[in-house]
Amino acid sequence: MKKLKNYSKKLTFLMVLFSLTFVVQSCKQNEKQKEEIIIEKEKPEYFSLRPEVEKAYGYSHAVKIGNDIKISGAVSMDDEGNPTAIGDFAQQMRNCYADLDAILKHYGCTFDDVVVENIFTTNMQLFLENAEYRNYIYKKQFPTGSWLGVNELALPSFMIEIELEVYKPE
Incomplete structure (x- = not known):
């Protein structure tokens, strides 16, 4: 049972880590899209x-x-x-x-x-x-x-x- 709890904790930790990575990547992609829009507006x-x-x-x-x-x-x-x-x-x-x-x-x-x-x-x-x-x-x-x-x-x-x-x- 102890092994199952450790396994469950590790799995939960990995899921949280994966979720955070996904959120960070999503934010970076939104920032990149905003930069592209700003650059397009500032074209001479x-x-x-x-x-x-x-x-x-x-x-x-x-x-x-x-x-x-x-x-x-x-x-x-x-x-x-x-x-x-x-x-x-x-x-x-x-x-x-x-x-x-x-x-x-x-x-x-x-x-x-x-x-x-x-x-x-x-x-x-x-x-x-x-x-x-x-x-x-x-x-x-x-x-x-x-x-x-x-x-x-x-x-x-x-x-x-x-x-x-x-x-x-x-």
């Missing part, structure tokens, strides 16, 4: 506003990863990549924001979703004289960011370039 989604121009210069205008969207600097250009509004700072600025608006709309966003705005300009004085236009763009709040005076942009005719970072909760 690229967007080209002017595919031929972007390919020629070697960049993508925007990339979305998860809830974050990074938008390359917008400049005042036509669909062939030629500068527009040459010498007209205010119009170049409006053209930049028009392109940025088109990209935001592609992702179902507005300027209310912008969290960072960096402005690069070859003429800080002209930018400051026209900065008030941003009140028409940002109606709720202004994003963080920097205003940088630079010697030149990609082409000599460009006077301003604006890049954005966006956070869009799902």
Whole structure:
């Protein structure tokens, strides 16, 4: 009888051990599935506003990863990549924001979703004289960011370039 009790205890112990192993493996598999889902959600989604121009210069205008969207600097250009509004700072600025608006709309966003705005300009004085236009763009709040005076942009005719970072909760 004593041997039977020892055998029964050993069998019970093995069953508990087996059950725990099964539970741990099941949890690990669930965690692995969650990781795969998270990785799938964070796969970069690229967007080209002017595919031929972007390919020629070697960049993508925007990339979305998860809830974050990074938008390359917008400049005042036509669909062939030629500068527009040459010498007209205010119009170049409006053209930049028009392109940025088109990209935001592609992702179902507005300027209310912008969290960072960096402005690069070859003429800080002209930018400051026209900065008030941003009140028409940002109606709720202004994003963080920097205003940088630079010697030149990609082409000599460009006077301003604006890049954005966006956070869009799902």
